[in-house]
Amino acid sequence: MSRFTGPRLKVMRALGVDLPGLSRKSIEQRPTPPGQHGAKAVRRKKSDFGIKLMEKQKLRFNYGLSERQLRRLMVDARRGKAPTGETLLQLLERRLDNVVFRAGFAPTIAAARQLVSHRHLQLNGKVVSIPSIRLRVGDEISLKPASAQIPIVNETLKDMPLIRPEWLSWDDTQRVARISHLPAAEDVPFPVDVQQVVEYYANRL
Incomplete structure (x- = not known):
């Protein structure tokens, strides 16, 4: 890291x-x-x-x-x-910390890396702590239930630094991001x- x-x-x-x-x-x-x-x-x-x-x-x-x-x-x-x-x-775009950032859970990749390292995120329903994991098509990331009210997460979701990329689908009700297809260079x-x-x-x- x-x-x-x-x-x-x-x-x-x-x-x-x-x-x-x-x-x-x-x-x-x-x-x-x-x-x-x-x-x-x-x-x-x-x-x-x-x-x-x-x-x-x-x-x-x-x-x-x-x-x-x-x-x-x-x-x-x-x-x-x-x-x-x-x-x-x-x-680079498929790294877990970047996907957490692009999904809107964190204001920067550094903040996203900290969320992952502190075990606040789930990958396909399982808690993970390795920011460098490479995600694949169909993978889903979400907050751990106990971490759902972290202030920085809620603030970022209300005021996202970037628009979510087209390769990420988002369920606003469950607050789950899914890799719909692999990202492109653009x-x-x-x-x-x-x-x-x-x-x-x-x-x-």
Whole structure:
């Protein structure tokens, strides 16, 4: 498990993009990189390596992964027959902590990870505590009955940071989310050039 405890808005400003899984805040009011020379830094052209690194960091920070975790996912993505980049994004979206976040149970992926780790969530009716579990089509997630009134959950369900993706079906009465089909690359809720990420790891695995 990877836990980032630094300034989240500063990270998003450095990467130049809002990362909904990292923070509910937005860089709209301060879009330039952090630091006294931030405005000038925008005009500097990034190297090919810098571009690849930035795209990789978007995934790492949004999904709250360590470098080792992301490398393992890339290895798994390369084993499939589908394009590596699309498979990588699908694997990231299928993580339990991300699905809990996208379903609206938590305001960020970090908060979702904490809910899972503290055993507040059920997967197919059984309590789970591993945020990295990969969900499959037909899997259902719900709150444990004893955890139904957690304030942060109820507040987030009333004011969700993102619209639920089309690949998630939602039962409002039972408050159950179900994987109706596998997510696609375009379902990632922020802009990322995943081919740059694939190329970043091409000579590092």
